[in-house]
Amino acid sequence: MVSYPDSQGAERSLAIRRPPSVAPSHHSSRASTSRRHRSHRSQFGGSSYQPQNEFPVFTHTGNVEILVSNGRKEERYLLHKLILEQCSGFFQAGLSDEWANAGEGGSSQAHNPAALARIPQGAAPEKKLWRYELDWGKDDGEMPMLIQKKGQATIFGGDAAPPGQPPAIRNKPPAPQSGFFRSMANFSSLHVPASQNDPNDDTFRDYDNMLRVFYNYPPTLDPINIANAYVECKSLLQLADMYDALEVIGPRVDHHLLRFQGRLWKQIAKYPPSYLKLGYMARSKAIFSEAMVHVVGQWPQAMNQLRGQTPDGVLDLIEDKVDDLDELKSKIEGKLFRLTLTTSRGERVTPSNGWLEWMAMSLFRQWLAENTTPPPAPILKSPRAPSSRNGNGHATSNNEPPPLPPAPAPAFNTGRVFRLTGAGAQTYLDHAECKRFLRLSPDQYNRENLKRFEKRVDEIKNLAKDAVKPLMRNFLELDLGHGQGQGQSGAGGGGGGMGGGGLPYLTCTRIDVQDFPWEE
Numbered sequence: 343m344v345s346y347p348d349s350q351g352a353e354r355s356l357a358i359r360r361p362p363s364v365a366p367s368h369h370s371s372r373a374s375t376s377r378r379h380r381s382h383r384s385q386f387g388g389s390s391y392q393p394q395n396e397f398p399v400f401t402h403t404g405n406v407e408i409l410v411s412n413g414r415k416e417e418r419y420l421l422h423k424l425i426l427e428q429c430s431g432f433f434q435a436g437l438s439d440e441w442a443n444a445g446e447g448g449s450s451q452a453h454n455p456a457a458l459a460r461i462p463q464g465a466a467p468e469k470k471l472w473r474y475e476l477d478w479g480k481d482d483g484e485m486p487m488l489i490q491k492k493g494q495a496t497i498f499g500g501d502a503a504p505p506g507q508p509p510a511i512r513n514k515p516p517a518p519q520s521g522f523f524r525s526m527a528n529f530s531s532l533h534v535p536a537s538q539n540d541p542n543d544d545t546f547r548d549y550d551n552m553l554r555v556f557y558n559y560p561p562t563l564d565p566i567n568i569a570n571a572y573v574e575c576k577s578l579l580q581l582a583d584m585y586d587a588l589e590v591i592g593p594r595v596d597h598h599l600l601r602f603q604g605r606l607w608k609q610i611a612k613y614p615p616s617y618l619k620l621g622y623m624a625r626s627k628a629i630f631s632e633a634m635v636h637v638v639g640q641w642p643q644a645m646n647q648l649r650g651q652t653p654d655g656v657l658d659l660i661e662d663k664v665d666d667l668d669e670l671k672s673k674i675e676g677k678l679f680r681l682t683l684t685t686s687r688g689e690r691v692t693p694s695n696g697w698l699e700w701m702a703m704s705l706f707r708q709w710l711a712e713n714t715t716p717p718p719a720p721i722l723k724s725p726r727a728p729s730s731r732n733g734n735g736h737a738t739s740n741n742e743p744p745p746l747p748p749a750p751a752p753a754f755n756t757g758r759v760f761r762l763t764g765a766g767a768q769t770y771l772d773h774a775e776c777k778r779f780l781r782l783s784p785d786q787y788n789r790e791n792l793k794r795f796e797k798r799v800d801e802i803k804n805l806a807k808d809a810v811k812p813l814m815r816n817f818l819e820l821d822l823g824h825g826q827g828q829g830q831s832g833a834g835g836g837g838g839g840m841g842g843g844g845l846p847y848l849t850c851t852r853i854d855v856q857d858f859p860w861e862e
Contacts, residue, residue, distance in 0.1 A: 397421075397557045398550075406437065406472045408488065410549050412542050419553055423472065429556040431586030436490050437472055476549070478542075485584065486545055547574070548581045555594045556587075563595075568602045568609055572620070575599060579623040588623060596626035607820040611636060611845075615647040622656055625860050628819070631853040635818050638663045639757060639847035655859035663851050670812060670850075671756060677809045678710055678763070681802055698791060702798040705779055706806070709771060713759035757847035764814040766807040771799055815850040822849070 395402045404420035411417070426433035474488040551561035551574075561578065564570040575595045582591035599606055610617040610629065614636035621630030637644050641664045648657065683691045683699045691699040762770045776796050780787050816822060822845065 397559060398553065405470060406433075406474070408474045408549075408553070410476045410546060412476075412478060415542070415546065417546055417550065421553065421556075425556055429587055429590045432488075433585070436474075476545075487584070544577060548577050551578050552581055552585070552587065552591060555591055561594055561598070563598050565598075565601070568599075568605050571599065571602070572609070572616075575624070576620055579620065583623060588625065592624040592626065595620075595624045596629065599624075599626070600628060604821065607632060607818070611818075611820055614640070615644040618644075618648070618656070619652055622652065622859065627858060630858065631817075632819055634660070634663070634853050635849050635851045636847075638667060638851040639845070639849055640755070653859060659857055659859060663853075667848065667851060671760065671848075674760070674810055674813055675710075675714055675756075678806055679707060681706070681805050681809065683798060683802060698786065698795055699798050701780075701783075701786075702795055703802060705771065705776075705799065706802050710759070710763075713762075714756050716754040755847055757845075760810050760813045760848060761845070763803075763806045764810045766803050771803065813848055813850050815852075817852050818849050 394400075398417075398419040398421070400420050400422065404422055406421050406423050406426055408419040408421065409416065410419075423433075423437050427437055428434075473491040475491055476486050477489040478484075478486045547562065551563070554561055563574045563578075575598065578591060579588065579595055582588050602609075606629075610632045614633045617629055618633035618637055620626075621628075621633055637648070637660060641660065648660070681703075683696070683703055685691060685696050685699070689695060691703060693700045773796060776799055777792060780792055780795055
């Protein structure tokens with residue numbers, strides 16, 4: 343697990359003790375008092391500027407310089423090798439001794455005898471400095487990436503490189519531009535107003551957020567608009583994935599999004615595939631589980647959005663949960679079709695001992711069969727554009743476009759009928775439907791028989807409500823009682839809203855701890 347420095351003073355855990363000549367620990371209180379008074383003085387013509395030694399520039403202790411610049415805007419960081427190696431596999435490899443010894447841009451003057459000879463006698467030892475610059479790529483399709491340059495050895499505690507350094511060696515070929523114009527572009531970046539919008543602001547924001555999280559500072563993400571927060575979090579996670587830092591960035595993204603509470607669950611219900619991918623990248627158990635319940639309940643609706651865009655382990659989990667749900671639905675459906683009523687003597691209702699009761703059972707079974715069976719495929723072919731034939735027997739075009747292929751039918755989902763069954767009451771087979779059905783037999787239709795018929799229909803609906811209870815379990819954090827719309831009646835059923843807040847699919851899928859793909 344990565345350990346972080348204290349958020350109020352990230353530099354304290356990495357602060358290097360000053361030499362005894364600078365800050366001896368055995369000074370008397372008198373000496374410390376005189377030093378405290380001298381610290382407020384400034385010589386004539388001198389500067390009162392104190393070098394920064396906190397994020398993003400640790401002047402005294404930083405040894406890895408990161409430059410994010412596009413010629414119009416520039417952000418400079420001077421950070422610590424130890425922190426970067428702990429938080430990112432990319433930096434752990436790039437700052438390793440193996441990489442430096444391979445000549446990929448990690449060597450410094452500390453390994454150069456000639457450079458060491460130039461150090462004055464009695465001076466502080468040199469420290470190794472690594473340098474990274476953001477390479478924007480040659481075209482818009484290439485992702486910007488940090489490229490390591492030749493590091494420089496500097497006097498410990500200083501912020502200036504010694505003179506006479508050779509030009510930095512790139513491990514990526516430069517773009518075909520003149521060095522003069524590139525230098526002028528870098529120079530002009532110092533004069534760009536801070537309020538001016540830059541087309542690469544998102545990239546600057548993402549890199550700043552990633553490095554801030556490395557130092558246990560909160561990232562600058564939208565705290566109000568959850569749609570903007572999603573876009574910013576997704577972009578930050580994609581960057582962290584490039585630098586092998588998801589284990590560090592993911593918990594911060596998870597913490598930020600969970601602060602939206604109810605608004606987050608509503609957004610996940612609207613865009614479950616998107617949040618499933620985000621939850622996987624952030625290693626967020628709450629977001630991943632919530633989105634998974636929606637995806638499984640609607641499957642295969644989200645198939646095209648997930649196939650090829652998520653790891654195989656995620657798709658395998660979805661298919662396993664869908665199979666489990668289908669098996670449970672088949673078992674419950676069989677129980678519903680076997681439901682029956684009994685006479686006052688306790689005998690099973692048949693057409694011979696209870697015609698009206700048997701008709702109530704028949705109506706329920708007909709409604710159930712009609713709503714749990716996919717509609718038949720149309721047998722009529724799409725009409726073709728008329729064509730005529732010339733004297734040679736060849737068809738001639740009538741300059742009309744060919745008919746469009748029929749739109750694919752939406753995936754059939756039986757979750758809706760189970761929700762109606764679980765809600766009971768007047769959500770289906772209501773008074774109007776019962777009256778319409780009984781009128782089909784004029785000799786049986788009267789007010790007394792209608793009341794008796796409705797009572798027997800309610801009895802079988804209550805039996806059905808008990809049978810579907812396992813499918814009515816809800817493992818969502820979303821409040822299904824409010825704000826989720828109303829359902830529509832199905833074929834042969836009455837109107838009214840469906841149970842579960844109007845969701846037309848089941849939410850009884852349970853995601854256990856061992857189900858998370860990243861726990862393997």
